[in-house]
Amino acid sequence: MMLNSYAPNRFRRYAFAGLAIGLLTTLAMYAGDVFAGVSSIQSALGGATFTVSRVLATAASCLALLLAVAGFRHAKLSRQLAGERARAETLHHAAYHDSLTGLRNRHALSEDAAALSADEGAAGKQIAVLLFDLDRFKLINDTLGHAAGDEVLKVLGARIAEACQPDQLVYRLGGDEFVVMWKDAPCAAAIGRFCTRLSTAVFRPVDFGEGALDTSGSIGIALSDAGSFRLSDLLKRADLALYRAKETPGLSHSFFSEEMDSAYRIRRDLEADMRAGLSSGAFGVEYTPAYRSGMANPSMMRPSGFTARLTWHHPEHGIILPETFMPVAEESGLILMIGKWMFGEVLLAAQSWSKTTEVVVPVSPAQLSEPGFSDLVTSMLANTGIAPHRLVCDVCTSAIPESNVAALAAIARLRTAGVKIAVSEFSAGIAGLAMTRPHKVDRVRLDLAHIRAIAGEDRLANMLGLFLQLAGVVETAVTVTGVHTPDDLECARAAGATEVEGRIAGPALNKNEIAAMYSGTQERLAG
Structure with a gap:
């Protein structure tokens, strides 16, 4: 037990054990030589320089040294491998998680969605994507600084995660956008009730400095079609629904509908034409x-x-x-x-x-x-x-x-x-x-x-x-x-x-x- 606590690495324990065995063997051989007396044997061997016991002791010591060296070398390699594994785990976590909020990021969302799409057990189940957007977030950053904006994002991200269940996966896409991917989502009415509760729980004042920052936001909701699930399509639809939700003052949510898509195309074309008009003098x-x-x-x-x-x-x-x-x-x-x-x-x-x-x-x-x-x-x-x-x-x-x-x-x-x-x-x-x-x-x-x-x-x-x-x-x-x-x-x-x-x-x-x-x-x- 003492050896385990002093040398938790098993290869280092082997090294210490090898050294101990070698030393004990050498001491035992010399002790036997002294007490048994082997001078007659030395004479019989024709005046050899070393006694048998000394030869055996030397061999045991060499073996113990080899075991010790091998043990310490394995211990060093073990430490290096442990460090590499720790660095790999850190890099893997950074690749799949947002550094500010600790939530899973867009890369993780893409892989989770791909795995869900390939899961035969999820076939036929409805997937809901909920896209969050914070109102006036740019204003918070511009007027109070990025420290205030970061604090708002961290608190809101934690609130969203706390309010969601295991089948409701939470992600931060970047900026002030958060996503919840709801596996095996219920009917639209139940999702709407959940969004109402979620908005009330999430968009509350955030303490910062000596005061509190008021927060509000909107949620856009997109539901997967029967038998098909493409993340890019759901995110686009959720974004269009979010755009519609933001037209309503205060906390609000909106479900995607087909007419939003046509309105989006008109708006997108109008925006492109305006950019061209500025350049052409229109x-x-x-x-x-x-x-x-x-x-x-x-x-x-x-x-x-x-x-x-x-x-x-x-x-x-x-x-x-x-x-x-x-x-x-x-x-x-x-x-x-x-x-x-x-x-x-x-x-x-x-x-x-x-x-x-x-x-x-x-x-x-x-x-x-x-x-x-x-x-x-x-x-x-x-x-x-x-x-x-x-x-x-x-x-x-x-x-x-x-x-x-x-x-x-x-x-x-x-x-x-x-x-x-x-x-x-x-x-x-x-x-x-x-x-x-x-x-x-x-x-x-x-x-x-x-x-x-x-x-x-x-x-x-x-x-x-x-x-x-x-x-x-x-x-x-x-x-x-x-x-x-x-x-x-x-x-x-x-x-x-x-x-x-x-x-x-x-x-x-x-x-x-x-x-x-x-x-x-x-x-x-x-x-």
């Missing part, structure tokens, strides 16, 4: 004039500013309205490229306008959340020589929660630089008139058509007047948009509007028409 900008409403004759009204609106002339489908392609641009991230191009185009065009003419440019939440956006805008203003107070950024504040620190900080930096902030969607416009709001607003743009839809024609002027009075109390400028007819203009004037925007004095203009307008004005002044 995008343009049209400008809707805003006017001071004091002029009695609309034809004599001079623009006080312009609102830029993106246009797209598709080579096959003709003019495509922003309402059609902008949602796809925002979801795909193309809005960042398109928005940058639009700012450059608008500010270059504004160089030829009057130095007091403003230009309103729509800005999406994705642009405001992008690191460096405010610096990009102020740099473009400096390069084009446009005074910051001439630029009005029209932001969609209803899509910017107070937790979006990056977007609110970008708005604050823009205002500090002298850029004006406006809101134009109706609900945000009313919120912009409130005394309590997440950020300051320099202008509210109220759409006459929205107010008409709520108040009706009879009470239109009264409700518009109430909004304008509230704006006067909180000292916020208001532009009434959607003023297209003389009746619209009269209604806006009666309510007290000082600035209106619309087709009241003509259609939207392109940059060349506006340049010609101001060029003609300058020539008349010079003459």
Whole structure:
């Protein structure tokens, strides 16, 4: 027992045993030689140098030495083999597991799916793939750092694994995407109930630092067809279902349906066409004039500013309205490229306008959340020589929660630089008139058509007047948009509007028409 504890390796024990046997044998031979006395035998052998006992002792010692050397050599080889096995196991674990969360990775998912597909015992059983995606994960990384993002991923991964059963295998694909592959899954109703419980268990606040980070997300679900199972198809379908689920605010899940596939192809083609359009010059900008409403004759009204609106002339489908392609641009991230191009185009065009003419440019939440956006805008203003107070950024504040620190900080930096902030969607416009709001607003743009839809024609002027009075109390400028007819203009004037925007004095203009307008004005002044 003592030898086992001192030398746990069996080859090392053999070495020690060989040494002990050799030593004991040698000692025994010498002891026998002394006590038995073998001088007569030495004489009989003719005066040989070594006695028999010494020969035998020497042979035993050599044998013991050989055993010891072999034992120690085997012990060394055993240690080397153990180290190699440990390194191989470490590499194998790293190849099949995510280093951050410890969950199995995409490579493991592919092999597990292949094994499941080849398993005859699994034939005919339904496989479900559940694809998780965390909302606003990029925002967490950008605003709080990657340490916060890593902590959220580790906690959420552990929660998913804890909530799943042995037949529900959990994987992390990368980024903020997790997958559950459910072998022998039940009916869709049971899967839906499980997803509801799972979302509640997983998407809870995560402790970080001295506070907690709110989390939310969506789940896309794809079910295998009867008798067939291809992982790539299921992941694609789950991704389409996830896209649909993310359209619903809050925690949600969605099952794949065939109509999602056709919608995906349309969206994919539209995205590809937009990328090509940016390169080919298919995008343009049209400008809707805003006017001071004091002029009695609309034809004599001079623009006080312009609102830029993106246009797209598709080579096959003709003019495509922003309402059609902008949602796809925002979801795909193309809005960042398109928005940058639009700012450059608008500010270059504004160089030829009057130095007091403003230009309103729509800005999406994705642009405001992008690191460096405010610096990009102020740099473009400096390069084009446009005074910051001439630029009005029209932001969609209803899509910017107070937790979006990056977007609110970008708005604050823009205002500090002298850029004006406006809101134009109706609900945000009313919120912009409130005394309590997440950020300051320099202008509210109220759409006459929205107010008409709520108040009706009879009470239109009264409700518009109430909004304008509230704006006067909180000292916020208001532009009434959607003023297209003389009746619209009269209604806006009666309510007290000082600035209106619309087709009241003509259609939207392109940059060349506006340049010609101001060029003609300058020539008349010079003459």
